[in-house]
Amino acid sequence: MTGSGARHAERFVEARLGREPQDMLEAAVVLEAWAGVPAGEALRSGRAIMASSAPEARASAGRLPGTENARGTAVEALSFVIAVVAIAAWAAPLSSRVGREVLEEALIVALPTTLALQWGLASRYLSRPEGLARLGRRPLLLLFAAAALVVIPALAVGRAGALAGLLTLTWTGGTIVIRRRWSLLYAGMVVLATVAMVAGLPGTNVLGFTAAVTTVAVAAAVRARVVPTGHAPGRWGRAVVAAAIGAGLGLVLVTDRSVDWSVGSIPAIGLLPSSIASFWAGSRLWRFQRVIPQTLSGVAVVDGDVRGLGAAPLRVLLDAVARLAALTVVLSLVLIAVAEALGVETSGITVLAGFGLVALATLLVGLLEAIGRGTWALLALGGGVAAEVAALSLTPLSSVTGGGLMVGASIAVVVALPMVVSGLSRPAATLATALGIR
Amino acid sequence: MGPVRHDLLAARRPHVTGRGPAARRGRTRVLLTTEGTYPYALGGVTSWCDVLIRGLPDFDWQVLAVIAPHGRPPMMELPPHAREIRPIELWSEEVPHGLPLPRHERRVGTELPGRLVRGLIAWDADTADLIDALTWCRRFPAGVRRSFRSRASWAAFMAALREVLGESVQDAGTPPRVDLVEAALLYQSMYWVARAAAAPTPATDVLHVTAAGWAAIPALVHKALHGTPMVLTEHGVYVREAYLAAARSAASPGSRFIATRLARGLARATYAQADVVAPVTDSNAVWEEGLGRDVDTIHVIRNGLAPPAHPVPPPRTGTVVAVGRIDPLKDIHTMLLAAAETVRHVPDATFLHYGPVAEEQEAYARSCRVLHAQLGLGERFRFMGQTDAPDAVLRAADVVLLSSISEGMPMSVLEAMAQGRPVVCTGVGGVPDVVKGCGVIAPPGDTHGLAMGVVTLLHRPDLAWSLGRRGHRRCARIFDQAACVSGYAELLRAAAVGVGPVAGVPDTARMAA
Numbered sequence: 034m035t036g037s038g039a040r041h042a043e044r045f046v047e048a049r050l051g052r053e054p055q056d057m058l059e060a061a062v063v064l065e066a067w068a069g070v071p072a073g074e075a076l077r078s079g080r081a082i083m084a085s086s087a088p089e090a091r092a093s094a095g096r097l098p099g100t101e102n103a104r105g106t107a108v109e110a111l112s113f114v115i116a117v118v119a120i121a122a123w124a125a126p127l128s129s130r131v132g133r134e135v136l137e138e139a140l141i142v143a144l145p146t147t148l149a150l151q152w153g154l155a156s157r158y159l160s161r162p163e164g165l166a167r168l169g170r171r172p173l174l175l176l177f178a179a180a181a182l183v184v185i186p187a188l189a190v191g192r193a194g195a196l197a198g199l200l201t202l203t204w205t206g207g208t209i210v211i212r213r214r215w216s217l218l219y220a221g222m223v224v225l226a227t228v229a230m231v232a233g234l235p236g237t238n239v240l241g242f243t244a245a246v247t248t249v250a251v252a253a254a255v256r257a258r259v260v261p262t263g264h265a266p267g268r269w270g271r272a273v274v275a276a277a278i279g280a281g282l283g284l285v286l287v288t289d290r291s292v293d294w295s296v297g298s299i300p301a302i303g304l305l306p307s308s309i310a311s312f313w314a315g316s317r318l319w320r321f322q323r324v325i326p327q328t329l330s331g332v333a334v335v336d337g338d339v340r341g342l343g344a345a346p347l348r349v350l351l352d353a354v355a356r357l358a359a360l361t362v363v364l365s366l367v368l369i370a371v372a373e374a375l376g377v378e379t380s381g382i383t384v385l386a387g388f389g390l391v392a393l394a395t396l397l398v399g400l401l402e403a404i405g406r407g408t409w410a411l412l413a414l415g416g417g418v419a420a421e422v423a424a425l426s427l428t429p430l431s432s433v434t435g436g437g438l439m440v441g442a443s444i445a446v447v448v449a450l451p452m453v454v455s456g457l458s459r460p461a462a463t464l465a466t467a468l469g470i471r
Numbered sequence: 472m473g474p475v476r477h478d479l480l481a482a483r484r485p486h487v488t489g490r491g492p493a494a495r496r497g498r499t500r501v502l503l504t505t506e507g508t509y510p511y512a513l514g515g516v517t518s519w520c521d522v523l524i525r526g527l528p529d530f531d532w533q534v535l536a537v538i539a540p541h542g543r544p545p546m547m548e549l550p551p552h553a554r555e556i557r558p559i560e561l562w563s564e565e566v567p568h569g570l571p572l573p574r575h576e577r578r579v580g581t582e583l584p585g586r587l588v589r590g591l592i593a594w595d596a597d598t599a600d601l602i603d604a605l606t607w608c609r610r611f612p613a614g615v616r617r618s619f620r621s622r623a624s625w626a627a628f629m630a631a632l633r634e635v636l637g638e639s640v641q642d643a644g645t646p647p648r649v650d651l652v653e654a655a656l657l658y659q660s661m662y663w664v665a666r667a668a669a670a671p672t673p674a675t676d677v678l679h680v681t682a683a684g685w686a687a688i689p690a691l692v693h694k695a696l697h698g699t700p701m702v703l704t705e706h707g708v709y710v711r712e713a714y715l716a717a718a719r720s721a722a723s724p725g726s727r728f729i730a731t732r733l734a735r736g737l738a739r740a741t742y743a744q745a746d747v748v749a750p751v752t753d754s755n756a757v758w759e760e761g762l763g764r765d766v767d768t769i770h771v772i773r774n775g776l777a778p779p780a781h782p783v784p785p786p787r788t789g790t791v792v793a794v795g796r797i798d799p800l801k802d803i804h805t806m807l808l809a810a811a812e813t814v815r816h817v818p819d820a821t822f823l824h825y826g827p828v829a830e831e832q833e834a835y836a837r838s839c840r841v842l843h844a845q846l847g848l849g850e851r852f853r854f855m856g857q858t859d860a861p862d863a864v865l866r867a868a869d870v871v872l873l874s875s876i877s878e879g880m881p882m883s884v885l886e887a888m889a890q891g892r893p894v895v896c897t898g899v900g901g902v903p904d905v906v907k908g909c910g911v912i913a914p915p916g917d918t919h920g921l922a923m924g925v926v927t928l929l930h931r932p933d934l935a936w937s938l939g940r941r942g943h944r945r946c947a948r949i950f951d952q953a954a955c956v957s958g959y960a961e962l963l964r965a966a967a968v969g970v971g972p973v974a975g976v977p978d979t980a981r982m983a984a
Contacts, residue, residue: 050718055728056594056644058735061761062714066876069898069914072757083642090645093725095652163542265540268564329651334629335636342651405620462625465655470619470662471564 039081042070046082053088054079094331114309115220119227120204121301126236127196135193137293142186142197145283147204152279154205156402157272159212167266168209169255179206179248196237199244206247213254222246271471274407278398281414285391285445288421289437292384303384306364307357307392314357314396318403320349325460325468332461343458350400350457357396361389387438394442397449401456405467409452417445499967500531502675502693506686510547510555511538512830513857514796515882516681516706517547519751519774524553526956530963533673537561537685559670559689561663567670572614579607580618585631587661591736592729593635594643598743601736602695605668609692612669619662628658647724657729664737668692675699676967683709683741684734691744700966703745704772706879707900708758710738712800715877719799738762746966749959751880752901770962773901774880775955782891782943785869787932789820791925792868792892794861794883795875797854798829802897803839805916806874811846812922817929822852822872825864865890869935870928876915878902885950888942893935895924905950909942 046054046063054060061079064070070078128136158164168175182202186194203223210219226243230236286292328345365385394417398410421441430436456463503509509520524532532553540560549555572580583604590601608615618624632654636646649657667688678690678701687703694701713734717727742748742764749772750756756769791813795801803824810822828836843852858864861883865871871887871894878900885905887894894910896902903912911928913920928935 054644055647055717055724055731057642058710059714059718059731062711063718065711066715066718066899067916069917072754073761076757076761080642083644086644088645091647091724093647093650093653093723093728095650095656095723095725097652097656265542265563265565268566270566271564326652329655332651333648334632334651334654335648337633459622461651461655462622464652465628465658466620466622466625469655469659470616471566 039085042078043082053086057083097326115224117301117305117308119223122227123230124301126230130236131192131196138193139196141287143200144287145280146201148283149276149280150205151208153272153276156275157267161266165213165255199240202244203247206251209251210254215254275402278402278410278414281418282395284418285421285441288418289435291431291434292438304388306368306385307361307388309364310357310360311392311395313360314353317353317356321346324349325464329461342460346457346460357393361392381434383433384435387435387442390439390442390446394445397446397453400453401449404456404463405471413445413449416448417441420444498529498531499677499964500675501677501679501963502533502535502672503679504535504686504690506537506682506684510545510549511536513546518882521547522952523956523959525550527960528552533675535689537667556673559667566616567612567666569613572611572617576611576614580614581621581623582627583618583665584624584628584658584661587664588628588631588635592732594638594640596736598740601740602691605692606695608665608668615665615669647728649725653725653729660733664688677702677963683738687737687741691740694744700746701744702962702966703741703748705750705755707877708755710735710762711758712877747962749962753904754900755879772955772958773950775950775952776885776889776946777952779889779943779947782940783866784936786867787869789817789929790868791820791822791870791872792864793824793872795826796829797826797836797839798832799835800875800877802874802876804842805918806872807842807846807852808918809921810852811848812918813925814851816926820929823855825855825858827857861886862890865892868892870895870925872925874921875899880905885946888946891939891943893928893938895921909938909945
């Protein structure tokens, strides 16, 4: 190719691309596709173009593919609050019907089981675009599972087991119904059940009816028709780890028997401040989807290890933790003040603090699970439960209401926090190794 | 180009001596690997696969598709002598199973991402080390995920990537300043390369790869492990199409660099390892040679059609038909502009476009509709969607139009010629070789040239009919499906027993000297 021919080809390629070609192949492709130059000649011209130019390295700023945004958090939070308050009101009628011991035993079974199912379902189905439809692909299996939830504990533990099964079915089913964005329907359902119980109808019958209605609502919710988009359900292995995390959180809650869930609505109402704060703090964590790529975008690989990249993600974490702590404290104080004004007994400051710490542990282990480090989360919770058991059996903490809860949750936080900080302080490595490779 | 050596296949097979198991059983087993085509999507490559498999019932076919997870069942039914093995779903959440990674292999696992990035992204990559790394993935499938999730692997990968970005090769230009987001995405791509390599492949006598890209990865490993001969058929040139996509995209310089270098790395490795490259057109062979393939091992086997029926005269209704996907490679914008110019000269002309929107090209399809509206084409140009009867729609045409900027050997042009219809088309890829003397060829993107070709043929129906009949004769004479299929039969049999493929390949199917 002559010098003028190469210059002409170069000008054509640059005009077509609006920039210099990346390499000789790009130049050749442009010449062949848009100038009709035969392939062999295009390749030769491409080489000649690169020989005559020495472009500067172009700056680049990558973007991640679109990510899902937080949806309907406010409605879900409101529904959750209504449901917690309503369910809290069930304790007294149920206790008077079946006895405190039976109810306590039922709750010890139901809480960890429900949390395990909720976390497991969220991991495999509910956090997926086609999750509900996929969950509904085997309706008979779903029905069988619902029946098994009641029958198996009933056979194993008797009356308390049956009660645990009905509570588990209602709460777990509620999660599915809320995912279908029928949160107000679910909230309405439990409020009606509460009204029925308070009005004097037999608590167990009302609970049984509520569980049945929830099952019907679940059956309707999973009949969502969606066009397949290739989003498979989550991996079983990951769902099992998530379920174990949920069970671990449940165990932290029920291991401390000084927090008596059967005495009435007090402990359940005590959950409200930390739960509302959790929703608020959790919603802030969605910002990671934006902050991590923003932090890394435009930072050139050839510039070597750039310090301080973890600052922005850590600020998001700090922001979430601060919101969780502040709102928990404020709402707990409000709860205490209102209770005092009404002359009603409260769970006590230690239990409220314990719930706050559990909420913080939940936030951290949830974050670890989300960044693909579920086994680290399990380690933290395992440590928490072990510490709680040890503290209750080896120290005088069992005499402090909620003392074990505080120890267990604190240890989970202490173990989980460095792992979370470590992951967030190296956002590029976390994005590549943990978020991208599940 | 010189004559092909008869002992070529035997010389390129280090571990295989004498006749293989297939020869003993009397039936040759072929593992056909595809990427995003057969049997999950419709199109030219899928039709070719279907014709080939159905036309060769004496072979036992196994089809291994590399796909993105979409949850849809196969669109093509396989004949009884073919079976589909579990597809490789890229970017899925599935985890490879296998024995835990032995302790002494952990260090190798840590180096894996770095070796892959050197082997695939570097301009002058070491293909042997790449193949070795890919083979390690097959030996330790469960180790792939463990290795890639380690921070030490990320550190090793970053060191290797910095080396690659620091290369100074004149042909390669200056690599862009790839950022950390792009590096993380590249790391994940390397993981999926490793996962594709880790996927098991069944025992086979010949590997037939249909694209020099992701579809080649399992075949490359299989060949390295068992010495099984490998045949590559390229319909479009994988690298060229990757570069075209990148040139048109609004992606960042780093993303374009990664996409094109990865395609080039996969193609180079495939060209280096394939025993025979059998493109469908001479123009592909030029690219393959340009990318380092020894020209003596390139054997063009042109696509063919079943013997066409006697052509009927065109309807003389001023109908111009185009058949093909709505895809930037088909340059529908140029087609619309050419239609608008044609209508100014021939107000009664009607353009009918048949074909679906290509996967992930909905935005491009929208841009076509916007341009259609801007040009005020209305009913003069209609998007008819996919057709089940391409022959009938081509018979209803006076002229067939193709405006692609990249083609291998387009079946729609062959089908038009088989129906005795003249073609107005862009001279890209194998199109000029096919159309030679039977239509009008314009440079790609030449709106005016395409429009004038259409106008001329609409104004002169006798000339159009004469070109159509000439195309019909040429199609029957040169682009014969039976010859195409028997060419592959000879090639695959020869490959299976390690004998040179030339004896059975028709002269018309060899690359011109």
